[in-house]
Amino acid sequence: MSPAGTDPRQEAPPRGRPRSEAVERAIIDTVMKLLEDGVPLAELSIERIARTAGVGKATIYRRWNGKEDLFVDVMRAAEPPDPELPGTSMRDDLVVLLESLRLRGLAGRTSAILHNVHAQMKSSPNLWEAYHNTVIVPRRRLGLEVLSRGRDNGELRADLDLELLNDIIVGPVLLRTVMRPDADLPDNLAEQVVDTLLEGLRPAGDEN
Structure with a gap:
């Protein structure tokens, strides 16, 4: 006992x-x-x-x-960590998200793992699907959540298609990191992209 x-x-x-x-x-x-x-x-x-x-x-x-599951964790470990959003404004959150994308682009240019494995994954449908579902989809969802909050808070026009807008925002950085790997990725690229786009996306009369 x-x-x-x-x-x-x-x-x-x-x-x-x-x-x-x-x-x-x-x-x-x-x-x-x-x-x-x-x-x-x-x-x-x-x-x-x-x-x-x-x-x-x-x-x-x-x-x-x-x-597939193991390789997805390997890719996540090789990439920069996901950013913590400041939550101060839609603009600030978008800048942080794009800066994270820019850093991943830089890592892809300097990391043999990211550069080679990204290319090889395209020929492995199961691996690419696993990576897409566990890495890319959550990042895209996060961007849509930021835009949705911005629309609800009056930082964006209410008539905007957020799915399309998300593509427009990340497009310039993806173009430079994927389609133009020799293009410049300056430190202020995220701010330039976000501020340029927001000039035409704010509600009428909003000059802030």
């Missing part, structure tokens, strides 16, 4: 193994190193990753359903 006043349930060890952030980071770092060394995505099997990282395949599968 347990000592008086002691709940035996509190003495039982927890079931299962706790997830180790250090192990997850080591696996992600292993994939990043293999990609930096030029190993194509198609040749990165779970077996090879596990062997290189010095873990069992089961260790990987306990954390990710398969290669």
Whole structure:
């Protein structure tokens, strides 16, 4: 019997193994190193990753359903972190979002992982879909939420198509980062794009 006043349930060890952030980071770092060394995505099997990282395949599968899920986390780790919006105004939030996009463009030019894997992902529909659903869609949703708040707060005209407007706002930065990889990405690009567009999008009579 347990000592008086002691709940035996509190003495039982927890079931299962706790997830180790250090192990997850080591696996992600292993994939990043293999990609930096030029190993194509198609040749990165779970077996090879596990062997290189010095873990069992089961260790990987306990954390990710398969290669697609793992590679999406690798891409997220290689990119700049998602920004924290100031929430002071629609204009300020849009500048922060575009600045994040600009920094990703710069990272794509300097990071072998981002540059090579983005190109390879287009030939892997499952991987591209996983990346699109878990990375791109939430970012787009965040931009639409900012625009919606701006419209509700009177910072935008009420008749605007927010889906189209979101494309118009991110378009110039995407053009320079994807279609024109040699184009300049100056420090003030986000402010230039947002302020130029907002000049024609504010409600009539609003000069602020």
